[in-house]
Amino acid sequence: MRISALRLQDFRNYTFQEVELGAGLHVFEGRNAQGKTALLEAVYLGATARSFRTSKEADLIRWGQPDGGLHLAMERDSGRPRQLTMRWQAQPLQRHILLQNQPVRRLADFLSELPLALFTPDDLELVQGGPEMRRGYLDLLLCKLYPAYLEALGRYQKVLRQKGALLRAQSSRAELESWDQLLVQFGSQLMQFRAEICRQLEPRLTSLYAEFSGETCILRLVYRPCVEHDFGETLRRAHQEEWRRRTCLVGPHRDEVQLSLGEALVRRFGSQGQRRTLALAMRLAQAEMLLEIGKERPVVLLDDCFSELDPGRQARLLRWLEGASQVLITTATPLDLSPEHRLYRVEEGRVRPC
Amino acid sequence: MDYPEALEELVESLQQLPTIGPKSAQRLAFWLLETAEPKALRLSEAIRSARNQIRPCRRCFNYSDRELCQICADPQRKTGVVCVVVQPKDIVALEKTREYRGGYHVLGGLLSPLDGIGPDQVRIHELLERVREEAIDEVILALDTTVGGEATCLYLSRQLGPETSVTRLAQGLPAGGNLDYTDEVTLGRALRGRRRVEDLSPQ
Numbered sequence: 001m002r003i004s005a006l007r008l009q010d011f012r013n014y015t016f017q018e019v020e021l022g023a024g025l026h027v028f029e030g031r032n033a034q035g036k037t038a039l040l041e042a043v044y045l046g047a048t049a050r051s052f053r054t055s056k057e058a059d060l061i062r063w064g065q066p067d068g069g070l071h072l073a074m075e076r077d078s079g080r081p082r083q084l085t086m087r088w089q090a091q092p093l094q095r096h097i098l099l100q101n102q103p104v105r106r107l108a109d110f111l112s113e114l115p116l117a118l119f120t121p122d123d124l125e126l127v128q129g130g131p132e133m134r135r136g137y138l139d140l141l142l143c144k145l146y147p148a149y150l151e152a153l154g155r156y157q158k159v160l161r162q163k164g165a166l167l168r169a170q171s172s173r174a175e176l177e178s179w180d181q182l183l184v185q186f187g188s189q190l191m192q193f194r195a196e197i198c199r200q201l202e203p204r205l206t207s208l209y210a211e212f213s214g215e216t217c218i219l220r221l222v223y224r225p226c227v228e229h230d231f232g233e234t235l236r237r238a239h240q241e242e243w244r245r246r247t248c249l250v251g252p253h254r255d256e257v258q259l260s261l262g263e264a265l266v267r268r269f270g271s272q273g274q275r276r277t278l279a280l281a282m283r284l285a286q287a288e289m290l291l292e293i294g295k296e297r298p299v300v301l302l303d304d305c306f307s308e309l310d311p312g313r314q315a316r317l318l319r320w321l322e323g324a325s326q327v328l329i330t331t332a333t334p335l336d337l338s339p340e341h342r343l344y345r346v347e348e349g350r351v352r353p354c
Numbered sequence: 355m356d357y358p359e360a361l362e363e364l365v366e367s368l369q370q371l372p373t374i375g376p377k378s379a380q381r382l383a384f385w386l387l388e389t390a391e392p393k394a395l396r397l398s399e400a401i402r403s404a405r406n407q408i409r410p411c412r413r414c415f416n417y418s419d420r421e422l423c424q425i426c427a428d429p430q431r432k433t434g435v436v437c438v439v440v441q442p443k444d445i446v447a448l449e450k451t452r453e454y455r456g457g458y459h460v461l462g463g464l465l466s467p468l469d470g471i472g473p474d475q476v477r478i479h480e481l482l483e484r485v486r487e488e489a490i491d492e493v494i495l496a497l498d499t500t501v502g503g504e505a506t507c508l509y510l511s512r513q514l515g516p517e518t519s520v521t522r523l524a525q526g527l528p529a530g531g532n533l534d535y536t537d538e539v540t541l542g543r544a545l546r547g548r549r550r551v552e553d554l555s556p557q
C-alpha cells in the first residue's frame with residue numbers, strides 16, 4: 001500500500017494542504033512545531049483511527065474551527081486505488097470515517113485497510129516502560145491483522161469495566177460470576193492470539209536485533225500471561241481478594257511480555273544502546289508481520305528518530321526500508337541520505353517540495 | 355431576540371425528546387404553532403391519554419390499557435413457556451415472526467454495574483416468582499448480544515436453575531446488535547435455532 005496524495009483541511013495547524021506522494025523515501029524537514037509530525041499523525045489516524053500524540057480528538061481540529069479533517073488517496077500493491085476520508089466536528093465532538101465514500105460502521109473493516117509501521121523517539125518505552133506498553137504493541141498488531149481479535153478485545157474491555165464498577169459499588173456479589181464467565185470467554189481468546197503472535201515474533205525479532213546490533217547473544221521474547229492455567233478456576237480463587245480490594249486482579253489486562261538478552265531482562269539490565277536497538281527491531285518486526293500475514297506492503301513513518309541512530313544503524317535501516325513501499329520521515333536537522341529521496345520543507349503549516 | 359416564554363418552553367420540552375436537537379426542536383415548535391389548531395392539539399391529547407391509560411401489564415409488564423395485556427389475556431397462548439425481553443418494543447418484533455405462541459416477560463433493562471443497574475433494578479425477582487407460580491418450565495431469553503445482554507442471560511440461567519429449560523436466541527443475531535434492529539426473517543431463524551445458555555461459553 002502507498003499513499004498517493006494526502007489532503008488536510010483545518011487539521012492541526014494546517015488550513016489547507018495537499019501533498020502528492022510517490023513510492024520510496026520522503027523527507028519532511030522543518031523546525032519544531034511547524035506541522036511536520038501532524039503529517040505523520042494524519043496518516044497514522046488513517047491506519048488506526050487513533051492519534052499517537054493525543055487522546056483528545058478535539059485537538060485535531062484547527063483552533064477555533066467548527067470542523068476539520070483529512071483525506072488519503074491510496075494505492076494498493078495491486079494498483080487498485082482506495083479513498084479514505086476522516087472528518088471531525090467540534091461541537092458536539094463527532095468523528096466520521098468514509099472508506100471509498102461509504103461510511104465505516106465497523107472499525108474492523110477500516111483497521112485492515114492501511115498497513116503501517118510508526119517509529120517515534122517514544123518507542124524506547126516499548127522496552128523500558130511498563131507492561132501496558134508491550135500489551136499495546138501486541139494489541140495494535142493483532143487488531144490490524146485479525147478482526148476477531150479486535151472484537152474480543154472490545155468485548156473484554158467492556159466486561160472488565162462493568163466488573164470493575166461492580167467491585168467498586170460492592171452491590172450484588174451474586175452477579176460477579178456472570179461477569180467472570182464472560183471475562184473468561186473473551187479473555188481466553190485474547191490469550192490464545194497473544195501467545196501465538198509472540199511465538200511468531202520471537203525469531204523475527206532475534207534476527208532483526210542481531211542484524212542491527214551486531215551482537216550475537218540470544219534474544220528471548222516470552223509471553224507471560226497473568227493466568228497460566230484454568231482462567232475460570234483462578235478467578236474463583238481470587239474472588240475474595242478482588243472483592244476486598246475492589247479491583248480486577250486476574251486476566252489478560254495484566255499480561256506481561258518479557259524481553260531478555262542472554263540471561264538478563266532488558267528492561268532492568270539492558271544498556272541504553274541495546275534498548276534503543278531492540279525498540280527499533282520491535283517496530284521492524286511489526287511491519288514484517290503485517291506484510292507476511294496481511295499480504296500488503298506497509299507504509300513506514302519515522303518521526304524525528306532517524307538522526308538518533310548511529311551511522312551504521314542508519315545505513316542498515318535504509319537498506320531495510322528499501323523493502324517498504326513508501327517511507328515518510330520527519331526531521332529537524334538535515335539528513336545525509338545517499339539513496340534517492342524527495343525533500344519537502346515544512347514551515348508554519350505549509351509544505352513545500354524542494 | 356429571546357422567544358416569548360411559552361414558545362421557549364415548547365422548544366425546550368421538545369428538545370428533551372430522544373434524537374431531537376435544538377434545530378429540530380425549533381422546527382417542530384414552529385410547525386405546532388403554524389399548523390391548524392386541532393392537528394396540534396391532537397398531539398397533546400394523545401400524550402395525555404397515553405400517559406393516563408397505558409400501564410405495564412400486571413403479569414408480563416408489556417404495555418397495556420387493561421390490567422392484563424392482549425397477549426396475557428389470550429386463552430389461545432401456550433402456558434408454561436415464557437420469552438424474556440428487555441423492552442415492550444421487542445415483543446412487537448417477535449410477534450411479527452408469528453412463530454412464537456407463548457407468553458412474555460419484560461425485564462426493563464440489562465445488568466450494568468456502570469450504570470448502577472443490578473438484579474434489583476430490573477424485573478428479575480418478578481420473573482423468578484412467575485416461573486414458580488405459573489409452573490413455567492421453559493424460558494427463552496431474547497436479549498441483546500451486547501456484553502450486558504450476555505451477562506444478564508448468564509445470571510438468569512444461574513438463578514433459574516437446572517429444573518427450568520433455559521435457551522437463548524443467538525444464532526443469526528448480529529454480535530453486539532439490538533433485537534430491535536433485527537428483521538423478522540432473522541428473528542424467526544433465531545427462534546428456531548436457539549441454544550442452551552450453558553453451551554454459549556467454552557468453560
Ligand SMILES: [Zn+2]
Pocket residue numbers: 411412413414415416422423424425426427
Ligand atoms: Zn402481559
